[in-house]
Amino acid sequence: AGRVALLGAVLLCLWCRAAAERVRYAIPEELGIGSLGGPLARDLGLGADELPARKLRLSEEKQYFTVNEENGNLYVNERLDREEMCGESATCSVSFEALVHNPLNVFHVEVVIEDVNDNSPSFRKAVLELEIGEWIIPGARFPLEMARDEDAGSNSLVTYKLTSNPSFSLLMKESPDGSKQPELVLEKALDREEISFELVLTAVDGGEPARSGAVQVRINVTDANDNPPVFSKSLYEARVAENLSVGSPVLRVRATDVDAGSNGRVSYSFGNVPDSIHALFTVDSNSGEIRTAGPLDFEEKNKYIFGLEATDGGGLTAHCKAQIDITDENDNAPEITILSLSSPVPEDAPAGTVVALLKVRDRDSGENGQVSCELSGEAPLSIVASSGGSYKVVTASALDREQAWEHRVTVVARDRGRPALWSSTELVLEVSDVNDNAPVFEEAAYSAYVAENNAAGALVLRVQARDADAGANGRVSYWLAGGSAGAAGAAPLVSVEARSGALYAQRSLDYEQCREFAVAVRAQDGGAPARSSTATVRVFVLDRNDNAPRV
Incomplete structure (x- = not known):
């Protein structure tokens, strides 16, 4: 009971946001597993209704803390023994990143572990x-x-x-x-x-x-x-x-x-x-x-x-x-950790969209521990330094899946030691398709010649359109869009197969009744909303000697 009272009295909701991406708490050591560490979601400005979409999570290497997905609170997940964690150091804290999505962002969280008088003085000899x-x-x-x-x-x-x-x-x-x-x-x-x-x-x-x-x-x-x-x-x-x-x-x-x-x-x-x-x-x-x-x-x-x-x-x-x-000796190369990677990213993502969050640290001190990061490789991406050794990889310009469906870049982190130490890791970013291309016919206008007295169902012509998009966005179907006698008037003469673009004669044609006609064929993709284009097909009926002279 005394420990419970102590926890309630000593638990500090000390938090500060000296910058928009930093949160700090202070709690006593030896808090029980499941004890509240701080209202993390609230202090990050996230409402309860936002949590499912924002997917708040932690990136700490050793899971001293966990975050509740429903209320966004930070809870103790392991025993916190200050003496074991920090030894004789005057200060003791655990630092980690909190990640949120939609949009992707990173926050630096520091939890100060305050000392509790849980050790008695001891002598080496009896x-x-x-x-x-x-x-x-x-x-x-x-x-x-x-x-x-x-x-x-x-x-x-x-x-x-x-x-x-x-x-x-x-x-x-x-x-x-x-x-x-x-x-x-x-x-x-x-x-x-x-x-x-x-x-x-x-x-x-x-x-x-x-x-x-x-x-x-x-x-x-x-x-x-x-x-x-x-x-x-x-x-x-x-x-x-x-x-x-x-x-x-x-x-x-x-x-x-x-x-x-x-x-x-x-x-x-x-x-x-x-x-x-x-x-x-x-x-x-x-x-x-x-x-x-x-x-x-x-x-x-x-x-x-x-x-x-x-x-x-x-x-x-x-x-x-x-x-x-x-x-200190420069004996530690920078360590790169990919905190989050948004892949695939839609090709219509605006420039400046965050696609990856990185954590870079060098355990050395002074210039040996000062790190710079850069991207190596041809890709419309750039890297931006954030707080606490974090970096954001963002789109530098518009993406075009039809030009490149995948981008590979190497993140290179280099310290300022002499000689410098460096490390690298590869980022693979896939670009997902957006329905930004309409089908394009191979020809803007087609001509077909059909001898009269043809059999019903005879092939007149095959049209073809291509769509540079992928999946349903690039799947083309064909429809009659109208004609010289209107769609309704043209329909009895020809039909188009939706999948192949083949035009068939619906009945036998008679040169003496109709020497030529035109129909418009629409090619439409399966995107939402759909995109389409049209082409004109002009059909010429050829005469056959099928009539005797009349006196």
């Missing part, structure tokens, strides 16, 4: 062992292990507490990265007879409510080893290129201990660091040299800050920080 000589004077400081909290902002680690003991107190030392290093302060000289002390160090974060983690601090009183190791720097820095081969040296830390023998012998190790640091770096316990243990990827993370410890043979420990900055 027990911290310290050895303090009985001759150590009050005021001496002993660095303690720092706790780690995977949350961000105010939910991350804030302060420490130590169980009360008159011999010890706790102070905080500001580290170079802004974190607080707990230090144990000796308040009064120790007595060897006391042998040991058992304290508890508690780390408390700044969440609401706060979370905490604790570690036992065991202090052994000794009669030797009166000097702890001392690092030459509190912060060691290095800058290396990504893709550095595994085993390459990165930097070397150095600590000295003025004690003699084993008490002055220093060994090096990592402090309380996450597993990801162990996967990428190693530290030589004898030399303090840090080397790569795994591949460094600038696009994954460009800076690492972690703690190191130097421990002498008597158990005294010193702490320092290492900061390793990763520089």
Whole structure:
């Protein structure tokens, strides 16, 4: 019930449209699957009655979210764990495109994942062992292990507490990265007879409510080893290129201990660091040299800050920080994703019609990640940059299916690295037919000669018309459209077969009654609306010697 109340209170309908093609929401992590992310359709200006025709959908590669086809709302579709998704990054968001059709358009959507205090501070060790000589004077400081909290902002680690003991107190030392290093302060000289002390160090974060983690601090009183190791720097820095081969040296830390023998012998190790640091770096316990243990990827993370410890043979420990900055190499070619392709497109589509939406991204940074796109190939198409790395392919001029029923172009994306990397993908656009051509007769006027006394049904002439359109738009049928005696008058003399255009004599012709006549034949296609043209057929009746002289 508390979680439900929290969701209702914390869910933010924060959205903004800084540009007509951008929408932004902010929601807390760990929202349950099916929880509302935002009223996407409403914020894109789409009404409920428009949704069936506009076909709103998402293009995200990993389906953290889904959109409801009926109401257009954005809903959580997978677990949202900020720490898993973004690690130690100060900000965390998921970006994707929302596509609509009729007309085709793309909108950039960003969902900010806000941190929830769902992680407690933790220590690497269950027990911290310290050895303090009985001759150590009050005021001496002993660095303690720092706790780690995977949350961000105010939910991350804030302060420490130590169980009360008159011999010890706790102070905080500001580290170079802004974190607080707990230090144990000796308040009064120790007595060897006391042998040991058992304290508890508690780390408390700044969440609401706060979370905490604790570690036992065991202090052994000794009669030797009166000097702890001392690092030459509190912060060691290095800058290396990504893709550095595994085993390459990165930097070397150095600590000295003025004690003699084993008490002055220093060994090096990592402090309380996450597993990801162990996967990428190693530290030589004898030399303090840090080397790569795994591949460094600038696009994954460009800076690492972690703690190191130097421990002498008597158990005294010193702490320092290492900061390793990763520089970018142009090791990623641009990636082209076809978000939507409207194919076929009608040939009467006006210039500027959007026929394809593309997403182009380059995981590199700076000039290595700046991309330009162009079309290669002969086609009446052009490419236009949109927001957020999106591109629109639009018609640059009128299309004509009768000239070209298909257009093939190559989209080439090239970054500005040196040397530049590029990638390409082919777009195949089919052009659908529109009934924009009327049938055309092979001849504008036909002449036919028929001897009188012909048999009924005899072939007089065959006319033919061609239509450049396709399908029903190019299917031609023939009809009588009229004649010298009108359509009704001509009809008894000839007929036309609708499919073939053949004209047949309906009855025997008599030269002495009709020496010639003309009919108009209409060729009509099957388009909607239909287109037609006409041709004139003039029929001449030839005389036969079929009459005897009369006296």
